[in-house]
Amino acid sequence: MEASERLIDTRAAILERIAEAAGRAGRDPARVDVVAVTKTVPPERILAAIGAGFRAFAENRVQERQAKVVELDAVATYPAGEQPRWHLVGPLQSNKVRRAVELFDMIETVDSLDLARRIDRIASELRAGRPLPVLLQVNVDADAAKSGFAPAELERDLAAIVALRALSVDGLMTVGRLVDDPELARPTFVALRALSERLRARHAGLGVHLSMGMTDDFEVAVEEGATLVRLGRAIFGARPSTG
Ligand SMILES: *Cc1c(COP(=O)(O)O)cnc(C)c1O
Numbered sequence: 361m362e363a364s365e366r367l368i369d370t371r372a373a374i375l376e377r378i379a380e381a382a383g384r385a386g387r388d389p390a391r392v393d394v395v396a397v398t399k400t401v402p403p404e405r406i407l408a409a410i411g412a413g414f415r416a417f418a419e420n421r422v423q424e425r426q427a428k429v430v431e432l433d434a435v436a437t438y439p440a441g442e443q444p445r446w447h448l449v450g451p452l453q454s455n456k457v458r459r460a461v462e463l464f465d466m467i468e469t470v471d472s473l474d475l476a477r478r479i480d481r482i483a484s485e486l487r488a489g490r491p492l493p494v495l496l497q498v499n500v501d502a503d504a505a506k507s508g509f510a511p512a513e514l515e516r517d518l519a520a521i522v523a524l525r526a527l528s529v530d531g532l533m534t535v536g537r538l539v540d541d542p543e544l545a546r547p548t549f550v551a552l553r554a555l556s557e558r559l560r561a562r563h564a565g566l567g568v569h570l571s572m573g574m575t576d577d578f579e580v581a582v583e584e585g586a587t588l589v590r591l592g593r594a595i596f597g598a599r600p601s602t603g
Contacts, residue, residue: 367412381582397592400599403431420450466493468533471507473517484526491528500519500551522565529570542577549584
């Protein structure tokens with residue numbers, strides 16, 4: 361499949377850039393996973409990406425995942441252990457929590473104690489004994505346009521969140537500012553990692569994952585400790601503009 365072949369090269373080039381960035385920071389590149397962000401990407405290209413070796417995927421809207429899931433499941437049977445995993449990386453409204461718990465393997469955008477409690481309640485119902493992996497989204501730059509916990513809010517609420525039995529609180533996530541120069545994103549990534557270290561010293565229930573870095577700044581994020589980089593355009597090219 362021609363599309364798959366091109367994506368094999370793309371994936372190899374991305375992994376090479378991650379390896380180089382990890383090397384500069386003395387990190388093990390195997391600790392960095394690529395999450396392929398497929399908003400606006402049609403199912404056949406997602407299947408090509410699976411064929412090219414990508415395994416972790418993300419949508420930013422529950423409805424878009426839902427619209428594609430039938431096609432993806434109909435075509436594909438996966439060898440054991442190679443099923444694609446799906447992350448939610450967009451804001452989650454409370455009336456969509458049930459669908460999100462059904463459709464995603466990880467919710468990266470838990471941004472309030474209320475939302476965490478609601479997800480916990482539904483996960484305990486739908487997936488008893490299998491805690492749902494989540495990340496806590498942090499608005500590191502206090503950007504009014506972005507969702508996420510303020511760091512002080514997270515310090516206040518984290519004990520209550522890690523106590524929720526149907527959630528596995530695997531780490532923190534942030535959406536960096538849009539910047540022309542990736543260096544300008546570095547302070548955000550440094551701050552998220554520092555916050556994670558500070559919080560983990562007091563809360564054993566918080567995992568080590570740091571989801572940070574996108575197409576324009578993922579190498580800087582890897583240098584600063586990202587374990588998940590969320591890449592859309594680097595893999596699938598420019599998105600159609602949604603004006
Ligand atoms: C779209 C999106 C990405 C990927 O962005 P690119 O710049 O295309 O890599 C990452 N994270 C979130 C939350 C997104 O919505």
